[in-house]
Amino acid sequence: MNRPGESTPQGAPASNFIRDIVKDDLESGRHDQIRTRFPPEPNGYLHIGHAKAICLSFGLAREFGGTCNLRFDDTNPTTEDMEYVESIKEDIRWLGFEWEGDEKYTSDYFEQLYEWAELLIRDGKAYVDSLPEDRIRELRGDYYKKGTPSPFRDRTVDENLDLFRRMRAGEFPDGAHVLRARIGLDSQNMNMRDPLMYRIRHAVHHRTGDEWCIYPMYDWAHGQSDAIERITHSLCSLEFEAHRPLYEWFLEQLPAFRSRQIEFARLNLTYTVMSKRKLLELVNEGRVNGWDDPRMPTLCGMRRRGYPPEAIRDFAERIGVSKRDSTVDVALLEHAVRDRLNDTSPRVMAVLRPLKVVIDNWPDGRVEEFDAPYHPKEPDWGSRKVPFGKVIFIERDDFREEAPRKWFRLAPGREVRLRYACLITCVDVVRDASGEVVELHCTWDPESRGGRSPDGRKVKGTLHGVSAEHGIPAVVRLYERLFDREDPMDCDEGEDWKDHLNPDSIETLEGALVEPSLARVEPGSRWQFERLGYFCADSQDHRPGAPVFNRTVTLRDTWARIEKRSG
RNA sequence: UCUCCGGUCGUCCAAUGGCAGGACACAGGAUUUUGGUUCCUGGAAUCGGGGUUCGAAUCCCUGCCGGAGAACCA
Numbered sequence: 356m357n358r359p360g361e362s363t364p365q366g367a368p369a370s371n372f373i374r375d376i377v378k379d380d381l382e383s384g385r386h387d388q389i390r391t392r393f394p395p396e397p398n399g400y401l402h403i404g405h406a407k408a409i410c411l412s413f414g415l416a417r418e419f420g421g422t423c424n425l426r427f428d429d430t431n432p433t434t435e436d437m438e439y440v441e442s443i444k445e446d447i448r449w450l451g452f453e454w455e456g457d458e459k460y461t462s463d464y465f466e467q468l469y470e471w472a473e474l475l476i477r478d479g480k481a482y483v484d485s486l487p488e489d490r491i492r493e494l495r496g497d498y499y500k501k502g503t504p505s506p507f508r509d510r511t512v513d514e515n516l517d518l519f520r521r522m523r524a525g526e527f528p529d530g531a532h533v534l535r536a537r538i539g540l541d542s543q544n545m546n547m548r549d550p551l552m553y554r555i556r557h558a559v560h561h562r563t564g565d566e567w568c569i570y571p572m573y574d575w576a577h578g579q580s581d582a583i584e585r586i587t588h589s590l591c592s593l594e595f596e597a598h599r600p601l602y603e604w605f606l607e608q609l610p611a612f613r614s615r616q617i618e619f620a621r622l623n624l625t626y627t628v629m630s631k632r633k634l635l636e637l638v639n640e641g642r643v644n645g646w647d648d649p650r651m652p653t654l655c656g657m658r659r660r661g662y663p664p665e666a667i668r669d670f671a672e673r674i675g676v677s678k679r680d681s682t683v684d685v686a687l688l689e690h691a692v693r694d695r696l697n698d699t700s701p702r703v704m705a706v707l708r709p710l711k712v713v714i715d716n717w718p719d720g721r722v723e724e725f726d727a728p729y730h731p732k733e734p735d736w737g738s739r740k741v742p743f744g745k746v747i748f749i750e751r752d753d754f755r756e757e758a759p760r761k762w763f764r765l766a767p768g769r770e771v772r773l774r775y776a777c778l779i780t781c782v783d784v785v786r787d788a789s790g791e792v793v794e795l796h797c798t799w800d801p802e803s804r805g806g807r808s809p810d811g812r813k814v815k816g817t818l819h820g821v822s823a824e825h826g827i828p829a830v831v832r833l834y835e836r837l838f839d840r841e842d843p844m845d846c847d848e849g850e851d852w853k854d855h856l857n858p859d860s861i862e863t864l865e866g867a868l869v870e871p872s873l874a875r876v877e878p879g880s881r882w883q884f885e886r887l888g889y890f891c892a893d894s895q896d897h898r899p900g901a902p903v904f905n906r907t908v909t910l911r912d913t914w915a916r917i918e919k920r921s922g
Numbered sequence: 923u924c925u926c927c928g929g930u931c932g933u934c935c936a937a938u939g940g941c942a943g944g945a946c947a948c949a950g951g952a953u954u955u956u957g958g959u960u961c962c963u964g965g966a967a968u969c970g971g972g973g974u975u976c977g978a979a980u981c982c983c984u985g986c987c988g989g990a991g992a993a994c995c996a
Contacts, residue, residue: 498991
C-alpha cells in the first residue's frame with residue numbers, strides 16, 4: 356500500500372485531490388480518524404467503474420488507518436432485490452477489501468429518518484404537499500422561471516404532523532401526498548426547490564417487508580445515513596455535485612454529525628459501455644452469456660475472464676482521481692493485467708490451432724522428456740517434464756509456405772527451435788486435395804536436446820509444440836473487445852450502440868491441445884500459454900480431463916504489429 | 923436562454939505563483955531458448971485573447987469547447 360507522499364511501484368504520483376483533503380483533515384485535527392463508505396443500490400452487479408469507487412473509499416480508509424462501511428442504499432423497494440446483495444459483497448471481498456462490522460442498510464435507519472422528518476416539520480422546515488405529481492413538477496418551474504409555492508405550503512405544523520403520521524399509518528394511496536422540505540422555490544439549483552423527502556409506496560420492501568408504506572428519497576436518506584454512521588468523507592460521482600447544497604442543508608437542520616460530500620469523475624473506458632441499464636440490456640437480449648460473461652466489464656465477468664484483483668487495484672491507482680470527464684484507454688487496464696500475470700503465472704505450452712508435424716529422423720516409438728521451467732526468472736518455481744515424440748503439433752500460424760520479410764518462424768527449408776525440446780528443419784509439406792497444408796515433415800538435430808544450439812549456430816525463431824501422443828484435447832475461448840470502436844455511443848444516423856458490438860468478440864476453439872501437465876488443474880487457475888497469452892481454467896465449465904480455458908489477455912505481439920504495419 | 927462543474931502530451935494523472943513531470947500508447951535500440959519480460963533512447967501538451975506579477979498551467983476578466991442540472995430514481 357502506498358502511504359501519503361510515497362510513490363506507487365510504477366513511480367506515478369500517489370496523490371489526488373481527495374487524498375489531499377483527507378490528509379489535511381487529519382493533520383489539522385479536524386478528524387482523528389476517517390470513516391468512508393461505499394453505498395451501492397442493490398439493483399445490479401458491480402462493474403469496473405464501481406471498482407474505482409471501491410478502491411478509492413476502501414483504499415483511503417486503509418491507507419490512513421480509518422474504516423469503510425458497506426451500506427446498501429435500499430430506499431426504492433420497487434427496483435431493488437436481495438439477489439444483488441450477495442454478489443456485491445462477494446465482489447468487494449474478491450477485490451480485496453473488508454468493510455467495517457456488518458454491512459449496513461439505509462433501511463436500518465428508516466425509524467431515525469422518520470423522527471428527523473417530524474423534527475423538521477415541527478421546526479416548520481417541512482410540509483405535506485397534496486398536489487398531484489405533475490402539478491408539483493409544473494409549479495417547480497424551470498431553469499429560467501422560478502417556482503410557485505404549492506397551495507399546501509403553509510399548512511400548520513399540527514396539520515402537517517397529523518397528515519405525515521397518517522401517511523405512515525397507511526391511510527392514503529400511493530401519490531396522495533408527499534413530504535417536502537421547505538427551503539424555497541427560487542434557487543437556480545432545482546434540487547433546492549422544496550425537494551421531496553418522502554413518497555407513499557405501498558410496496559413490499561426486500562428487508563422491511565410491509566412495515567413501511569412511505570419511503571425516503573435519496574437526498575433525504577443519503578446524507579442522514581452518512582451522519583448516523585459518522586462518515587467523515589462521503590465520496591460520490593460528479594452527478595451528485597448539484598445535490599451537495601441539499602446534502603449540507605439537511606445536515607444543518609439536524610442535531611447530527613456533519614459529513615462532507617466530495618465528488619469525483621466516474622470511470623469511462625474505451626471499447627466499453629458502463630451503465631447498468633445497458634449492461635442489463637446486453638444480458639437480457641442474450642448479446643452476452645450472462646452477467647459473468649468474460650467480455651462484460653462486471654467484476655464477476657472479469658473474475659471469470661481471469662483478471663487478478665491485484666491488477667484491478669493497480670489499475671485504479673494508475674488512473675488517478677479528478678473531476679474531469681475522461682475516458683481511460685482500455686489498454687491501460689490490459690497492461691495492469693499483463694503486468695500482474697507476468698509475475699504470477701506459471702508458463703505452460705498449448706497449441707490453439709494444431710498443425711501436424713512428423714519428425715522423419717526421430718526413432719519410431721521414442722519418447723523424450725525435456726525439462727521445462729515454470730517461469731524464466733523464478734527458478735524457485737521449479738519445472739516439469741514435457742514429453743515429445745515423433746509426431747507433434749505446432750501452431751498453424753507458425754508456419755508459412757512463403758515466408759514474408761522478417762519472418763523467422765517455420766517455412767520450407769527453415770530451421771527453428773521447439774522451445775525446451777530441440778531444433779527442427781522443415782523438409783516437406785503435405786497438402787490435401789484442396790491444396791491446404793495438412794502436415795509438415797521435419798528433421799531434428801539430436802545434438803540439440805533441450806533446444807540448445809550445439810555448434811552455436813543462430814536459430815532466431817522459437818516455436819512451441821505439444822506431443823501428439825501426450826497432448827490433452829481442450830476447449831479454448833478467445834475473447835476480444837466487446838465493441839468495435841473506442842466509443843460505442845458514437846453512432847451514425849439510424850445506428851444504435853448495439854450495432855457496434857464486435858462480432859468476433861468470442862471465438863471458441865474446440866480442437867486445441869494442451870500439454871499433459873494441464874490435465875488436472877483447478878478451475879480458476881491462471882497460466883501463461885507460452886507465446887500466446889494468459890489463460891485461466893473456466894470456473895464453470897472446466898473439468899479434469901476435459902479442460903476449458905478462457906483467454907484473459909494476449910501477450911504483447913510485436914510480430915503482429917510488424918506485419919500489420921507492412922500491410 | 924439560466925446555473926454549476928471542468929478544459930495540461932494521442933489517453934489518464936501530477937506540478938498547490940518559481941526548471942511542465944510520470945504512466946499507458948507510439949517509435950527506435952540492447953538483452954533474450956516466449957517476436958514475452960527487462961533495460962536504454964526518442965517524439966509528444968498547458969483551449970484562445972487580455973490583465974495582475976520579477977515570474978502564471980496555477981490568480982483576475984473575457985471568449986470558446988465539453989459535461990451536468992427541471993424523476994414521487996439513485
